[in-house]
Amino acid sequence: MWKQAIEDAIQKTRDNVQRFGNRFPHVSSSGKYELNDNEDWTNGFWSGMLWLCYEYTGDEMFRDAARLTVNSFRTRMDRHTVLDHHDIGFLYSLSSKAQWIVEKDEEARRLTLRAADVLLRRWREKGEYIQAWGLQGDPQHGGRMIIDCLLNLPLLFWAYEQTGDERYRLVAVKQADQSRRFLVRGDDSSYHTFVFDTSTGEPSGGATHQGYHNGSTWARGQAWGIYGFALAYRYTRDGAYLETAKRMAHYYCRNLPEDHVAYWDFNAPITPQTYRDSSASAIVAAGLLELLSHLEDSDKGRAALEECLTQSMESLVRNYSTVGDPGAEGLLKHGSYYVRGNAAPDDYMIWGDYYYLEALLRMDKGLKGYWYE
Template sequence: MDWTKAIEDALSKTLKNIDRFGAKFPHVSQNGTYELNDNTDWTNGFWSGMLWLCYEYSQDERYRQAAEATVANFRKRLDNHVVLDHHDIGFLYSLSSKAQWIVTKDEQARKLTLEAADVLLRRWREPGGYIQAWGAKDDPKEAGRIIIDCLLNLPLLYWASEQTDDPSYRYAAIKQAEQTRRYLVRGDDSSYHTFFFNPETGEPIGGATHQGFSNGSTWTRGQAWGVYGFALSYRYTKNPLFLNTSKRVARYFLEHLPEDHVAYWDFNAPAGPDTYRDSSASAIVVAGLVELISHLDAGDPDRSYFEEMLVKSMNSLVERYSTIGEDDAEGLLKHGSYYVHGGLSPDDYMIWGDYFYLEALMRMEKGIHGYWYERESK
C-alpha cells in the first residue's frame, strides 16, 4: 500500500498548526478546535513527537525549529516541576527530548531525558513492586494505583538504563511490566484499566476502571496500550512472555472490532448507532501491530493475521476517520474519545490519536518508527 497521500496531508496540517498553536500545546478538541495549554498536561509530548516525525520525513527546518522550541519548553517544565506528579513522564519526554537526541544527537537533550527518567523512577514503590500512576506518594487515594497506560512510559526507563549502565531503571521497568501482565491482563486476554495494591504492604486488592464503561469491562484504549506496550517491553528484554502477552491482547482487540475495524470506546459498552468510537485506540493498535509484527518470524502462525488486520484497520482510519480533503481541519483523526463518562471530548480529535496515526504511517511507508527506542536497537 502507498500511504504517501495520508502522510503529505498530515504534514500540511501540522505545518498550519505550528502557526495556530504558537508556543502552546494541543490536548483534545471541542467542536473541531484543539484546546491548548502551556505544557501542563500529560499529552503534550505527542505534539513534539509529531513535529520530529514531520522533520525526519521532510527535512524541512520549520518542523525542526518548532520541535526544538517544544523541547526547550520541556526543559522549563522539568526545572519548575510543573504538573509532574504522575507516571506519564515517558509520554512527555520520550517524544520530545529523547526524540531530539535520537534525531540530532544533541547532548543537552540526552541529559534532559535522563533527568526525566529520574523523575519517573522516583515513583517506584517497593512494597508491591510497582510505579505509582497518579498523585503524590502520600496521597491515600492514589498511592496504590497502577494503570495499563504506564507500559508506554517504560521505554524511558529501559533507555535510561542502556544509556547509563544503571540497572535500577531497567529493574523498575521490568517489574512494572510483569505486574501489569499479572494483574491487569485477565484470563480471557481482556484487561483492566487500573489495579490497586495496599501501599503499605503491597498486597493486591483488585482491578477497576477509571475511564472505561465498568470495572469489569475492557476500555479499548487501555487494551491498545497493552498491545504496543508489551511489544516494546519484549524489544528491550526479549522475555517471550511479553511478546506472547502482546499477541494475546492484540488478538482480543482485533476480534472484538466492529465491521469497519475501528474500535468503540469500550468493548462492553452497548453497541449502537450512537455509541462513541475511539479512533485513537485503533491508531495506537495499528502502531503497536507494526512493532509486534517486527518481532514475528515469517513462519509464525499469527503473523499473517496481524498483517491482514493491520492493513484493514489503517485503511479504515485513512478512508473513514481521517480529515484528508478537509484542508482547514486542525486534527488528523476524527471520532476519538477521551473520557466518555466524564463528558470530556467523547467524539473529537485527540492529539495522541494524531501522533500514533502519523507514527504508524511513517513506519509503514518509510521505516521511521518513532522515539520509543534508539534506532540501532533491535
C-alpha cells in the same frame, strides 16, 4: 493511500505550527484544539509529531519548532510543573529523547535522563509498582498502577542503556511483570487499573478509571498493552512479553466492529450513539507494526494480525481521517478521551494524531517513532 494521507498530515501539522504558536494541543471541542501551556500529560505528542515531520521532510521549520518544544519541556522540568504522575515517558520520550535520537544533542540526553529519574521516584516498594497518579500516600490515587504506564517504560529501558544503572532496568522489568500478572486477564483482555493496599502492598483488585465498568475492557487500555508489551520485548527479549502482546492483539482484532475501528470500550452497549475511539485504533496500528517486526513469517497468527493492521489503517484513512478537509486542525475524527467523565468524546485527540502519523510513516518510510533508538 499512505502517501496521500502522509502529505495531508504533514501539511496540517505545518499549518498548526502557525495556529498553535508556543502552546500545546490537547483534545478538541467542535473541531478546534484546546491549547495549554505545557502542563498536561499529552504535550509530548505534539513534539513527537514535529520531529516525525522533520525526519520525513528535512524541513528545518519543523526542526526549529520541535526544538522550541524541548526548551519548553526543559523549563517544565526545572519548575517541576505537573510532573506528579506516571506519564513522564509520554512527555520526554517524544520531546527530548526524540531530539537525542535525531540530533544526538547532549543537553537533550541529560534532560531525558532527569526525566527518567522523576519516573523512577514513583516506584513503590510495597506492592512493587509505579504509582500512576498523585503523591505517595495520596488518599484517592495512592496504590494504583495502570496499563498506560507500559508506554512510559521505554524511558527507563533507554536510561539503563545510556548509563548502565541497573535501577532503571529493574524497575521497568518489574512493572512490566506486574502488569502481565495483574492487568492482563485470562481471556487476554485487560483491566485499566489495579489497586494495592498502600500500607501493606497487598493487591486488592482490578478496576477502571475510564472504561465502561471495572470488569470491562477499555479499548485504549488494551491498545497500550499491545504496544507496551511489544516494546518491552524489544528491550528485554523476554518471550513472555511478546506472547502477551500477541494474545492481546488477537483479542483486540477479534472484537473489532465491521469497519475495523474500535468502540471506546469492548463491553459498552452498542447503539448508534456509542462512541468510537479512533485514537485506540491508531495506537494499535503502531503497536502491530512493532509486534510484527518481531514475528517470523511462519508465526501462527501473523497473517491475521497483518490483515487487521491493513484493514484498520485503511478504515482510519478512508472513514476517520480529515483527508480532503484542508481547514481541519486534527488528523483523526471520532477519538474518545474520557467518555464516563464526558470529557471531549468524539473529536480530535493529539495522541491519536501522533500514533496515526507514526504508523503511516513506519509503513511508508520505516520511520519508527521515538520509543527506542
